[in-house]
Amino acid sequence: MKSRHFLLAFSAGMACFWSSVSGAAALEKTQQTLADAQQQAVAKQQQIDSLDSKIIADHQQYLDTLRQADLLDAYNSQLEKLITAQQQELNSTEQQLASLEQTELTVLPLLEQMQAGLRRFVEADLPFLQSEREERLQRLDNLLSRADVSLAEKYRQLLNAYQTEVEYGRTLEAYSGELIGAAGSREVNFIRLGRTALYYQTRDGQESGIWNAGSGQWDSLPDSQNVAVHKAIQLARQQVVPDLLTLPLPAITQEVQP
Known part of the structure; x- marks a missing residue:
């Protein structure tokens, strides 16, 4: 009877032991399952966070792209206005060039005529x-x-030349130069009385002459006129105080206008 009771007790203990072992294994499995589920949840959350960050970044990039598109539209509009203005200016320049060419066709022959007239006058x-x-x-x-x-x-330079020639008619001028005659070439002093008369005198003051426009030659002056010519030369060079001149005038004068 004791042996039977012992076996029953042993069987009951073994049952409890295996029951305890089985419960622990189930608990451990449950905990592992929870741990795995938690890791999966963390991984899913990380994926969600990554997707959320990408969505935010893509949205920001989209907004930046819209702003750039607006800036490009504004730039293109401004550029189009600039191109239109430049085209208008180009058209105006072409018209001015065409007008200038037409003006040159008209004015340039006139300038050439003025130049030819000035040469004939000189x-x-x-x-x-x-x-x-x-x-x-x-x-x-x-x-x-x-x-x-x-x-x-060209027009300015031509007018300056005309003005210079006009000034010659209002001045008294003495200068040294070369006189070419039948006796050869020699250095003399010239004295110009406006455009009324032109005289010369040798360096020693012993010979004087006056230009004869009618004959296109130099006429000799009497020796008595040497002092008057010399005084005129000194006056033109501001070597003496201003005084009355008693120069002889040419017998034939030729008046020309520039």
């Missing part, structure tokens, strides 16, 4: 400062033929 005038005046005429000839000089500059 050639018919008293033969004073011939080298200087010829050089001025040559510069004007070269200027009128240059394409890189504006029409206004």
Whole structure:
């Protein structure tokens, strides 16, 4: 009887032991399941956070793209206005160039006529400062033929030459130069009385002459006029105080206007 009771007790204990072991295993499995579920939840949350961040970044990029598109639209609109204004200015410039070409076709022949008239005037005038005046005429000839000089500059230079020639008619001037005659070439002093008369006198003051426009030659003056010519030369050079001149006038005068 005791052996039977012992077996029953042993069986009951073993049952409890295995029941306890089975419960612990179930608990451990449950905990592992919970741990796995928690890890999966963390991973899902990380995925959600990553997607949320990407959505925010994409939205910001979208807003930036919209702003850039607005800026490009504004820039294109401004650029279009600028291009239109430049095209209008280009059209205006082309019209002005066409008008300028037409003006040059009209004015340039006039300038050439003025230059030719000035040359004829100098050639018919008293033969004073011939080298200087010829050089001025040559510069004007070269200027009128240059394409890189504006029409206004050509006109200005031509007017300056006319003004210089006009000034000669209102001044008394003495200068040294070369006198070419039948006896050869010699250095003399010239005295110009406006455009009324032109005289010369040798360096020693012993010979004087006056230009005869009618014959185109120099006429000798009496020795009695040497003092008057010398005094005029001194007066023109401001070597003496102003005084009345008693110079002889040419028998034939030729008046020309520039």
